Amino acid sequence: xxxxxxxxxxxxxxxxxxxxxxxxxxxxxxxxxxxxxxxxxxxxxxxxxxxxxxxxxxxxxxxxxxxxxxxxxxxxxxxxxxxxxxxxxxxxxxxxxxxxxxxxxxxxxxxxxxx
Amino acid sequence: xxxxxxxxxxxxxxxxxxxxxxxxxxxxxxxxxxxxxxxxxxxxxxxxxxxxxxxxxxxxxxxxxxxxxxxxxxxxxxxxxxxxxxxxxxxxxxxxxxxxxxxxxxxxxxxxxx
Numbered sequence: 585x586x587x588x589x590x591x592x593x594x595x596x597x598x599x600x601x602x603x604x605x606x607x608x609x610x611x612x613x614x615x616x617x618x619x620x621x622x623x624x625x626x627x628x629x630x631x632x633x634x635x636x637x638x639x640x641x642x643x644x645x646x647x648x649x650x651x652x653x654x655x656x657x658x659x660x661x662x663x664x665x666x667x668x669x670x671x672x673x674x675x676x677x678x679x680x681x682x683x684x685x686x687x688x689x690x691x692x693x694x695x696x697x698x699x
Numbered sequence: 700x701x702x703x704x705x706x707x708x709x710x711x712x713x714x715x716x717x718x719x720x721x722x723x724x725x726x727x728x729x730x731x732x733x734x735x736x737x738x739x740x741x742x743x744x745x746x747x748x749x750x751x752x753x754x755x756x757x758x759x760x761x762x763x764x765x766x767x768x769x770x771x772x773x774x775x776x777x778x779x780x781x782x783x784x785x786x787x788x789x790x791x792x793x794x795x796x797x798x799x800x801x802x803x804x805x806x807x808x809x810x811x812x813x
């Protein structure tokens with residue numbers, strides 16, 4: 585079974601600072617994808633960043649980057665130069681290429697950026 | 700930018716009643732999904748739909764649930780006889796040719812069963 589664990593229910597960061605959100609997952613598969621989704625208050629989830637497991641290079645999207653440690657089954661999200669608009673719930677998700685299209689989600693981390 | 704839309708945003712119903720949650724996926728997408736999130740818990744997969752049939756479903760998606768794509772644009776989730784434990788946020792999602800690239804989510808429908 586695939587599971588995704590986010591151990592930080594809530595976090596806060598000062599504006600312009602850097603914050604790292606943790607995510608671990610458990611799978612016996614080798615070919616999979618990992619995602620971070622952001623859900624601002626009262627808005628839909630939007631994709632922040634995506635990582636393919638066979639790629640060793642960590643994905644980066646502007647101020648957002650991941651630290652993907654395949655052996656440790658860890659997929660953390662780093663947000664640099666935090667902005668007030670980064671305040672949201674962040675969900676880590678996993679998708680297995682060979683056993684279906686469903687996404688497995690963690691419980692989320694509520695991030696507050698403090699001005 | 701195209702978005703997934705869902706109606707209603709909030710639905711209140713009595714236990715035992717039928718509800719239909721509606722979604723309009725992104726127009727050229729091929730895969731459609733329903734997920735739910737009980738308050739304080741994980742977002743859980745319910746069902747995926749491709750080529751006019753269910754392609755995958757979870758244990759949660761029992762005989763009380765059904766999905767339909769009645770026309771070229773809508774994608775519905777029906778719960779035949781609601782239970783208290785069906786109270787949750789229900790998210791619709793859609794994806795293109797490669798469902799592992801990204802799933803686009805709607806804003807959700809909050810279902811409250813009294």
